[in-house]
Amino acid sequence: MNFCWVIHPNSIFNKSRRTPDSALSELKSLASAINLKIYEANIINISNIKPGTFFGKGKIDELNQNLQKNKIENCIIIINSNISPIQQRNLEKILKTKVLDRTALILEIFGARATTKEGALQVELAHISWQKTRLVRSWTHLERQRGGRGFLGGPGELQIELDRRHITSRIKKIKKELEKVRNIRELQRNKRKKLYPLVSLIGYTNSGKSSLFNKITGSKEFVKNMVFATLDPKHRIVNISRYNNFILSDTVGFINDLPTELIESFKSTLDEILYADIIVHVRDISHEDYNSQNEDVISIVREIFSLDNNEMPENYFEVINKIDKVNIVDRNIKASSNKIYLSAKTGEGIDNFKNIINRHLLK
Ligand SMILES: Nc1nc2c(ncn2[C@@H]2O[C@H](COP(=O)(O)OP(=O)(O)OP(=O)(O)O)[C@@H](O)[C@H]2O)c(=O)[nH]1
Ligand SMILES: [Mg+2]
Incomplete structure (x- = not known):
């Protein structure tokens, strides 16, 4: 069983309808739903989100030291928010472990639960649609980084374009298959409704x-x-x-x-x-x-x-x-x-x- 460290980033300016404690306890139950063992659970107050790493350097150092001191390996860090692909990549690099955000975690749970063909297709569609938006985001980031060096070439660019094409064609295929399943469901529904x-x-x-x-x-x-x-x-x-x-x-x-x-x-x-x-x-x-x-x-x-x-x-x-x-x-x-x-x-x-x-x- 894998360990995880669940973190609820509590924005001190954005007041939510839930208390930070109840948000954290919901996050814990989400993590437990895919059999992750909770190593630590914290609320971290944040005043602003760092574009590159989500948390500030101080917080990241604290996380790192804790993981190293206690020799916790492969501890998945789960953040109760949406994090950008760049933030995720940087955090994973610094903390040397997998980082998931709230959407990724929920998608994982749905993936683990899907038993019927329709369920599995729906989850895959959700997953790759989400991945696609993340590819687009890191693509604009790369473009910005390249700056004055022109727009052609760059291995990252080609890979992203290939990934994107692959995802788009897979999405099309799943949608077609779902359409078939949906028609069957519609028939069943009409039959039941008549009854x-x-x-x-x-x-x-x-x-x-x-x-x-x-x-x-x-x-x-x-x-x-x-x-x-x-x-x-x-x-x-x-x-x-x-x-x-x-x-x-x-x-x-x-x-x-x-x-x-x-x-x-x-x-x-x-x-x-x-x-x-x-x-x-x-x-x-x-x-x-x-x-x-x-x-x-x-x-x-x-x-x-x-x-x-x-x-x-x-x-x-x-x-x-x-x-x-x-x-x-x-x-x-x-x-x-x-x-x-x-x-x-x-x-x-x-x-x-x-x-x-x-x-x-x-x-
Ligand atoms: N004490 C008490 N517990 C209940 C009652 N109804 C449900 N529960 C408990 O609440 C938990 C969730 O129940 P489920 O019926 O699985 O809830 P659900 O709405 O189907 O949940 P999902 O399928 O996850 O959306 C279980 O531990 C149940 O035993 C109730 O009337 N009283
Ligand atoms: Mg249920």
Whole structure:
């Protein structure tokens, strides 16, 4: 098992909705999701980002000394931000180890999780689209460096151009293959839709979507206290009343700062939500970022539906999950027909959830 050192760079000027501590603990859970062992985890306050090395010399020396003193080899440095290819290369050179940024880490996790052909294609598309933007960036950097020495030649230039062409043709190929898979999915979706209405579970990663899915359908989908446990959507028919069946779908979780390449590549998976008759947003009330996670999910939903701020799809429901972990006295008062308190673990509130869905589907 590889060690990693996770760092949350806390910009002292840019105030985020999350505390630095919770950002760091999310980063730790992301690293653990690909079996990395945490060697160190820090918050580093930064006032400005160095274009060449991201951190200043003092901080880099500290990191270096720590790694050398404790003879930690091959310790992956993970930085909870986006770093440029040049910063990455320089840091890797100085620290003599691999450096990943947040997007690279999330792409790694998705890569490790992909089991279906569609999942694997989507992840590869996201990965190489991301790589392509990084090639372009270092290309402009090289151009700037060459300055007055003319524009022709230079081995770097040729290599980048070759890489770029290779990536572009691979992207084309994957998109074509995805199109095929997408058509099949569309057919399946239409077939299912003709049969029964679709209820989609969405929400922040680790909020309990798969737990709720299992509780309702009696399935045994992978549930773990781990981010991005689910990647590929799952469907099951649920019989809720004598007159009513529906299809429940479990989907990939969302996260703050989801790389745009991933949203793009997972369009067909996210389309699930567009086709749903009911969208159920599963929220973890016990999480310290309960409110900011809500904002993250809602903004992705709005993006998928092309809605303005303040607008929400009409068929949107909220499940306030994990009530067994907190004390909420007035949940009956707060509950409404579009907001259901429950525990996917103990089963409390599940019948109420089914009744509300049933009533809505019979409307
Ligand atoms: N105490 C408690 N724990 C819960 C409840 N629901 C889910 N969990 C736990 O929360 C963790 C995440 O649950 P999952 O069902 O895998 O969450 P998910 O939303 O499917 O996560 P991803 O697939 O990663 O997006 C697991 O450790 C579950 O056991 C609940 O109602 N109460
Ligand atoms: Mg899941």
